[in-house]
Amino acid sequence: MELRQLRYFIAVAEELHFTRAAERLHIGQPPLSHAIQVLEADVGAQLFERSKRWVRLTEAGKLFLADARRILALSEQASETARRAQRGEAGELRIGFTFSTPLTPLFATVINRYRRQFPAVSLTLHEMATLPQIEALAQRELDLGFIRPTDGPAPAGVKLAVLRQDPLIAVLPTGLPLARKKAISISELADHPFVMYPQNAGTGIYPQIFRLCRAAGFVPRIGQVAGEASTIIGLVAAGCGVSVLPSSFDRIRMDGVCYRPILDAGASTSLLLAQRAGENAPLAAAFVALATAAAGE
Numbered sequence: 001m002e003l004r005q006l007r008y009f010i011a012v013a014e015e016l017h018f019t020r021a022a023e024r025l026h027i028g029q030p031p032l033s034h035a036i037q038v039l040e041a042d043v044g045a046q047l048f049e050r051s052k053r054w055v056r057l058t059e060a061g062k063l064f065l066a067d068a069r070r071i072l073a074l075s076e077q078a079s080e081t082a083r084r085a086q087r088g089e090a091g092e093l094r095i096g097f098t099f100s101t102p103l104t105p106l107f108a109t110v111i112n113r114y115r116r117q118f119p120a121v122s123l124t125l126h127e128m129a130t131l132p133q134i135e136a137l138a139q140r141e142l143d144l145g146f147i148r149p150t151d152g153p154a155p156a157g158v159k160l161a162v163l164r165q166d167p168l169i170a171v172l173p174t175g176l177p178l179a180r181k182k183a184i185s186i187s188e189l190a191d192h193p194f195v196m197y198p199q200n201a202g203t204g205i206y207p208q209i210f211r212l213c214r215a216a217g218f219v220p221r222i223g224q225v226a227g228e229a230s231t232i233i234g235l236v237a238a239g240c241g242v243s244v245l246p247s248s249f250d251r252i253r254m255d256g257v258c259y260r261p262i263l264d265a266g267a268s269t270s271l272l273l274a275q276r277a278g279e280n281a282p283l284a285a286a287f288v289a290l291a292t293a294a295a296g297e
Contacts, residue, residue, distance in 0.1 A: 003075055005039045006068045008032055009047065013065045016055045084120060086282055092122040093283045096133040096145035098203070099229050103248035104271060106164055107146065110291045117290065121283060131202030134158060137276055143284050145274040148204030148246070151211075159277040161288060163295040168208075168267040169250055169259045171195075171236045171243040178242075183261040186244075187216040193223025193241035195232050204269065209244050212264055233257055 011021040012032070022029040040047050047061035057065065084091075101107045115123065128136065133145035134155050146163075154160055170189065172179045178188055190213075197203045213220045223241040226232045230252060232243050237256035246269050250259040273291055275284055 001039065001042050003072065005035055006072055008035045009039055010065065010068055010072070012036060012048065012055065013057055013061065018055065091283050092124060093287060094124045094126065094141070094143045096126045096128045096136060096142045098130055098146060098148055099127065100246045100248045101146040101271065103251050104164065104166070106271070106295060110294050113294060114287055114290055118286065129202035130204045134274065137274060143275070143281070144287060147272050147274050148269050149272065150204055151207035157277050158274050161273045161292055163271045163273055163291060165268050165270055166246045166248055168244050168262050168269060169247045170262055171233055171245055172258050172260060173236055173239050174256055174258050175239070179258050179260070181260065183263050185216070186212045186262060186264045186267070187218070189242050190216070190218040194220045195224045195226060195235045195241040195243045196222055197232070198225045198227060201227060205245065208269060212267060215266070216264065
């Protein structure tokens with residue numbers, strides 16, 4: 001059974017006249033009559049009663065008409081859904097984001113704006129560190145990722161767009177003498193233990209802290225590790241050490257902790273939007289265009 005046959009059947013059922021139905025379909029009457037006969041044979045039921053003066057739907061034809069209309073409507077809906085997906089207006093988009101990303105106003109702006117502009121797209125958001133996001137992109141488990149720079153060159157097979165630059169800040173216990181300064185140098189942290197993400201957490205900030213410290217002439221002494229930024233900040237407040245985080249985390253207010261700018265060159269990090277290189281899927285392309293436009297405002 002073909003959709004064309006259903007369209008022919010519906011035209012005859014609505015006109016109850018083969019000549020008028022043929023004119024409506026812009027075909028000849030004999031091909032239309034033959035098509036209906038073939039359809040009835042395929043269905044295994046008589047759909048029309050015919051005489052020289054009239055055409056009527058049988059009971060089977062009346063029931064078949066309702067289903068035929070639904071099938072054609074679903075066909076049109078499926079076609080429109082495919083066209084909308086091709087335009088980047090429908091489907092599912094899987095997006096990763098680092099722990100600090102939701103604290104940046106840009107993230108909320110982009111997600112809210114995208115939802116309003118593309119309400120038929122289902123956004124699935126996954127909180128993941130940078131390196132797991134890159135792996136998920138390679139495995140096609142993510143379509144896009146908000147990430148921080150990795151240690152070394154850009155990962156193979158990943159295309160990056162820079163959205164914004166975030167300064168790095170020192171996270172200090174308020175009782176520390178350094179906390180009385182308005183800004184500090186990394187070298188001033190040399191004698192203090194660091195509270196950091198675990199090395200295997202896959203965050204971009206971990207290797208960057210080591211680079212900054214080595215450039216300042218020392219290797220950071222890790223006193224405590226924690227998998228969540230809020231936990232790191234809480235441990236600093238508890239006097240377990242100091243830390244360095246992207247400035248977006250200064251929105252987390254906690255008794256016993258303060259944030260200070262870092263004066264060293266290179267004490268900043270980028271927020272990047274990552275996607276698989278060589279691909280231009282409409283859904284991802286529409287999101288990237290919206291995000292880069294918002295970042296440029």
